[in-house]
Amino acid sequence: MKVYYDLHIHSALSPCADDAMRPGDIARMAKLKGLDIISIVDHVCGKNIRVSKKVAEKNGLLFLPGIEITANNGAHLLGYFTDVEKAVEFSDIIYNSLEESENTFAYFGNQYIIDGRDEVCGEAKKILSGHTPFSVWEVIGLAGEYGGIIVPAHINREYQGILAIEGSRIKEYNFNAVEVRKNLSMNYDIIKGSKVVYNSDAHILSVISERENYIELKEKSVEAVFEYLLK
Numbered sequence: 001m002k003v004y005y006d007l008h009i010h011s012a013l014s015p016c017a018d019d020a021m022r023p024g025d026i027a028r029m030a031k032l033k034g035l036d037i038i039s040i041v042d043h044v045c046g047k048n049i050r051v052s053k054k055v056a057e058k059n060g061l062l063f064l065p066g067i068e069i070t071a072n073n074g075a076h077l078l079g080y081f082t083d084v085e086k087a088v089e090f091s092d093i094i095y096n097s098l099e100e101s102e103n104t105f106a107y108f109g110n111q112y113i114i115d116g117r118d119e120v121c122g123e124a125k126k127i128l129s130g131h132t133p134f135s136v137w138e139v140i141g142l143a144g145e146y147g148g149i150i151v152p153a154h155i156n157r158e159y160q161g162i163l164a165i166e167g168s169r170i171k172e173y174n175f176n177a178v179e180v181r182k183n184l185s186m187n188y189d190i191i192k193g194s195k196v197v198y199n200s201d202a203h204i205l206s207v208i209s210e211r212e213n214y215i216e217l218k219e220k221s222v223e224a225v226f227e228y229l230l231k
Helices: 023-032 049-058 084-096 136-145 162-173 222-230
Strands: 002-009 037-040 066-070 076-080 112-114 120-123 149-152 177-179 195-197 214-216
Touching: 002 023, 002 076, 002 222, 023 037, 023 049, 037 049, 049 084, 066 084, 076 136, 084 136, 136 149, 136 162, 149 162, 149 222, 195 222
Parallel strands: 002 037, 149 177, 177 195
Antiparallel strands: 002 214, 066 076, 076 149, 112 120
């Protein structure tokens, strides 16, 4: 069966996202666009994961828990999990590894924690736009300890795409799946053997993917999507 997805969406917790990117509104927009599964992957912080799962399921969507990690070389990596609590535990390790510098909201943007009513109930204090101290290999290993998988984000983007940073060395990681930007040039030979996913990387509601990107699965479930990315 075809399962339509967008596995790279940012909520208002990410400093680069619009303040209107509340998990409930994201879920309603994804449902309106005919998607089956979404993942809200905020930058180096998972404080909106639990509420995102609740509102996604309330709107009849599958929800894949996740987070976007910035490795110490600047590469962006997407971490996905089937278990929400494991995703939160992993995310807490990532967040706690950041330097203690407080976010300057007027400069970097707001970092809103959202409750079940889609209202702001707090803010992440640390700057979420910086690097973590973890190498790509360390992120992969740590995610594995929590039952997760790492998919490199927008690999063909010049800024914070792993291809621009490491080039052909991407082959050494043997990624099962990679995320590619459709609107950018890409040499697919360099990722031969890896599955390719196309996401929106939405920072505003209107950019969330339409019903166009799909994967073929035996069943419509979060576990089946995770297995597809894993194998």
